[in-house]
Amino acid sequence: MNKFxxxxxxxxxxxxxxxxxxxxxFYWSHLFLQGKIETMKQDISTIENKIVEVEQLAKxxxxxxxxxxxxxxxxLSFVQDIGRITNIEEKIxxxxxxxxxxxxxxxxxxxxxxxxxxxxxxxxxxxxYSNIVVTSITxxxxxxxxxxxxxxxxxxxx
Numbered sequence: 001m002n003k004f005x006x007x008x009x010x011x012x013x014x015x016x017x018x019x020x021x022x023x024x025x026f027y028w029s030h031l032f033l034q035g036k037i038e039t040m041k042q043d044i045s046t047i048e049n050k051i052v053e054v055e056q057l058a059k060x061x062x063x064x065x066x067x068x069x070x071x072x073x074x075x076l077s078f079v080q081d082i083g084r085i086t087n088i089e090e091k092i093x094x095x096x097x098x099x100x101x102x103x104x105x106x107x108x109x110x111x112x113x114x115x116x117x118x119x120x121x122x123x124x125x126x127x128x129y130s131n132i133v134v135t136s137i138t139x140x141x142x143x144x145x146x147x148x149x150x151x152x153x154x155x156x157x158x
Contacts, residue, residue: 071129074121075157078132086121088114103133103156111151113142119151131158 028120071078076095083089090112100106111122119139136154 069129070106070131071157074130075105075155079107080124081107083111084124086118086125088118088122091118098154098156100156103158106135106154106156108152108154110153113145113148114151115148122151126153126155132156133158 042154073081079092079095080089083092088111091113093110093112095107095109098106098108114122123137126134131157134153134155136152138152140150140152142148142150
């Protein structure tokens with residue numbers, strides 16, 4: 001008790017203010033870090049929800065890519081229709097029937113000056129049919145324009 005009695009009022013005030021400031025610093029730090037923790041928890045929750053959503057979309061896309069459609073028309077008309085659908089009708093330079101023993105009908109067609117998007121769209125449209133089999137596909141880059149390619153496809157219908 002003697003120690004406290006010897007301290008004057010001014011020293012007691014300094015000690016009280018110092019203890020109060022240390023308390024405030026710790027309290028404000030706690031509030032700041034608690035806010036950061038809550039923000040991170042919300043971000044993690046959002047990311048987890050998006051992961052689940054992406055998994056569901058991937059599963060739906062995989063299910064939708066099941067080749068359930070069957071081509072009922074002839075392959076020659078199919079190539080013409082697919083050219084019209086993918087807007088490459090004027091780029092198809094030849095469509096020829098091909099003799100075959102393995103398929104009900106077969107065809108070879110060639111397309112020039114295709115860009116990558118057109119190439120992908122064409123292949124995806126062909127892939128949509130379960131009774132069409134691509135037996136050969138050749139893609140050649142053009143020397144006059146490296147962004148374009150020539151395509152040759154041989155396919156048969158089961």
